[in-house]
Amino acid sequence: MGTAARSRLVVARALAVVILTMLTAGLPIAAAASLKVLVRNDAGESVADAVVQALPRGGGSGAASQPTEVVIDQKDKEFVPYVTTVRVGTRVKFPNSDNIRHHVYSFSPAKTFAIPLYKGLPSEPIVFDKPGIVALGCNIHDWMSAYVFVSETPHFAMTGQDGWTSVKNLPAGRYVVEVWHPRLKGTPQPATHEVTLGRDENAELAFVIEQKRVFRAPRMSSTTSGGYR
Amino acid sequence: MTKKKFCGAIAICCVWLSNIPFAHAEWGERIMNLDVRYVDHNNINYSPFSSDRLSDYAVVPSLAFGRYLQLGDATRLSLTGEVETGKFGKYNKLDYVQVGATAGLHHKLGLGAEAPWVRGHLSAWSLNVDSDMRDSTIYETGVQIGKRFSPQFDGHMGLTYRSRNGNSGPVVDPSFNTKVFDQKNVTLSAVGSYLLTEHAALTFGYAFRKGDFDSSCTGANLANVPAAEWANMKALAYDDAFKLSQPMCAYRLEGKTHAYTLGFNYALGPNASLRVGVERQNGKGDVLSYTGNIVRLGFVYRH
Numbered sequence: 001m002g003t004a005a006r007s008r009l010v011v012a013r014a015l016a017v018v019i020l021t022m023l024t025a026g027l028p029i030a031a032a033a034s035l036k037v038l039v040r041n042d043a044g045e046s047v048a049d050a051v052v053q054a055l056p057r058g059g060g061s062g063a064a065s066q067p068t069e070v071v072i073d074q075k076d077k078e079f080v081p082y083v084t085t086v087r088v089g090t091r092v093k094f095p096n097s098d099n100i101r102h103h104v105y106s107f108s109p110a111k112t113f114a115i116p117l118y119k120g121l122p123s124e125p126i127v128f129d130k131p132g133i134v135a136l137g138c139n140i141h142d143w144m145s146a147y148v149f150v151s152e153t154p155h156f157a158m159t160g161q162d163g164w165t166s167v168k169n170l171p172a173g174r175y176v177v178e179v180w181h182p183r184l185k186g187t188p189q190p191a192t193h194e195v196t197l198g199r200d201e202n203a204e205l206a207f208v209i210e211q212k213r214v215f216r217a218p219r220m221s222s223t224t225s226g227g228y229r
Numbered sequence: 230m231t232k233k234k235f236c237g238a239i240a241i242c243c244v245w246l247s248n249i250p251f252a253h254a255e256w257g258e259r260i261m262n263l264d265v266r267y268v269d270h271n272n273i274n275y276s277p278f279s280s281d282r283l284s285d286y287a288v289v290p291s292l293a294f295g296r297y298l299q300l301g302d303a304t305r306l307s308l309t310g311e312v313e314t315g316k317f318g319k320y321n322k323l324d325y326v327q328v329g330a331t332a333g334l335h336h337k338l339g340l341g342a343e344a345p346w347v348r349g350h351l352s353a354w355s356l357n358v359d360s361d362m363r364d365s366t367i368y369e370t371g372v373q374i375g376k377r378f379s380p381q382f383d384g385h386m387g388l389t390y391r392s393r394n395g396n397s398g399p400v401v402d403p404s405f406n407t408k409v410f411d412q413k414n415v416t417l418s419a420v421g422s423y424l425l426t427e428h429a430a431l432t433f434g435y436a437f438r439k440g441d442f443d444s445s446c447t448g449a450n451l452a453n454v455p456a457a458e459w460a461n462m463k464a465l466a467y468d469d470a471f472k473l474s475q476p477m478c479a480y481r482l483e484g485k486t487h488a489y490t491l492g493f494n495y496a497l498g499p500n501a502s503l504r505v506g507v508e509r510q511n512g513k514g515d516v517l518s519y520t521g522n523i524v525r526l527g528f529v530y531r532h
Contacts, residue, residue, distance in 0.1 A: 100257045100258045100299075101255065101257065101299060103302060105340050105341070107340075107341065117299065117301075117302050137342060139302070139303065139341065142342040213426070213427075214380070215380035215381045217342045217377060218430070219499045219531070220500065220501075220502055220529065220531045
């Protein structure tokens with residue numbers, strides 16, 4: 001091969017590398033970082049149903065994704081599950097599995113809505129189109145309550161009974177990791193931690209949160225009428 | 230309660246009901262409430278004389294069963310049948326069975342757990358007591374308003390009219406009517422409940438009752454009743470419920486009673502709770518004071 005041909009080959013290879021780098025810059029890296037998080041309270045107990053979300057530092061909500069559908073059921077006069085995490089734009093269905101009617105509502109600024117008395121499945125799901133925390137109630141059964149955490153990023157997860165959860169497929173970068181729980185003291189501001197993740201890094205974080213007492217309207221009235229006289 | 234007043238109460242309810250759109254009326258959940266109480270009263274005959282005060286205890290199980298009819302988004306009607314019985318420890322002639330029914334209309338004035346509510350009810354019971362003069366037909370109607378002020382605190386106020394139609398008793402003085410248990414009274418009450426924890430609640434209440442009440446005392450003490458109190462007496466009869474060395478007399482008069490209650494509830498689960506409470510009753514006729522202390526222990530189950 002002549003000198004000119006060798007030079008052309010070197011330039012072509014270099015160009016290929018540059019073009020490939022440019023093409024792959026915006027794509028998710030096959031081996032991405034993950035973040036394992038433990039949430040405990042100040043008594044050292046594991047906290048279940050804590051929402052963990054990783055917000056990219058410097059803005060950007062992460063890759064856009066197709067809106068999905070999620071179900072929050074009503075069984076035995078309780079919402080199931082108690083805490084649901086969704087991405088902005090998710091459609092939430094509220095089937096009523098009880099044989100009595102419920103009246104679902106929320107006053108939360110992130111999503112104010114009401115589904116008047118119904119049985120079965122309402123005709124249209126509710127679209128949660130703003131980030132924030134949505135508190136749900138039933139106007140017939142005052143003790144029924146649940147929460148929807150609407151995340152602006154696709155990087156979120158919820159702790160299990162052991163207090164652990166994993167947020168996966170994180171691109172390398174700096175993140176503000178937030179934890180929220182219905183009983184978090186200082187709600188609605190979540191507890192936060194900053195972390196920098198390298199490519200393929202599996203990091204671990206532990207949060208200790210202060211929990212407040214939460215009182216739900218009791219299922220039974222506490223008062224009773226007088227005695228036999 | 231006269232027929233006129235009872236019909237008037239029904240008419241008011243019908244006017245209220247006629248303004249509610251019934252297009253979506255549907256039967257809702259069933260009601261099954263079981264209540265078992267131990268009640269201890271230190272002045273069960275409500276005597277104004279300390280030498281005559283008799284104490285006794287009773288076990289009182291009761292059952293209410295029925296169903297809700299959801300009339301609209303914020304309005305429901307409850308229809309219940311009720312059975313209650315009382316077994317006394319010492320004075321068995323006070324043992325009773327009470328059977329009846331209640332219709333209650335509950336309306337929420339807004340959306341959410343802290344929206345105020347209003348409730349009206351009509352009740353009718355048949356009371357059968359071993360002491361025949363106490364057998365009665367009882368009618369009651371009332372209205373309550375209430376609100377949950379915070380996740381921990383809720384309260385309600387109520388106004389109740391009660392009419393009891395009793396039987397005649399043995400004659401003491403022919404110039405007196407012997408229907409001691411024909412009684413009518415009005416009660417204004419206020420009750421609050423405060424959650425101490427998710428399972429424990431403190432309850433407190435006050436009731437003011439104006440109208441008829443009954444008292445029993447020995448014949449010797451009856452002679453000590455001041456003239457002004459005699460003038461207020463509306464009925465008098467021998468009382469067969471209390472077998473003592475000397476006969477007891479029961480009388481009916483009009484007066485005012487203040488009742489103060491304090492209680493503690495502990496939830497055993499979503500449907501059951503244990504309750505303990507005390508009540509202090511301070512009654513006043515024209516001259517004499519009638520006081521009583523009641524302690525209640527109970528188990529409640531709600532379906």
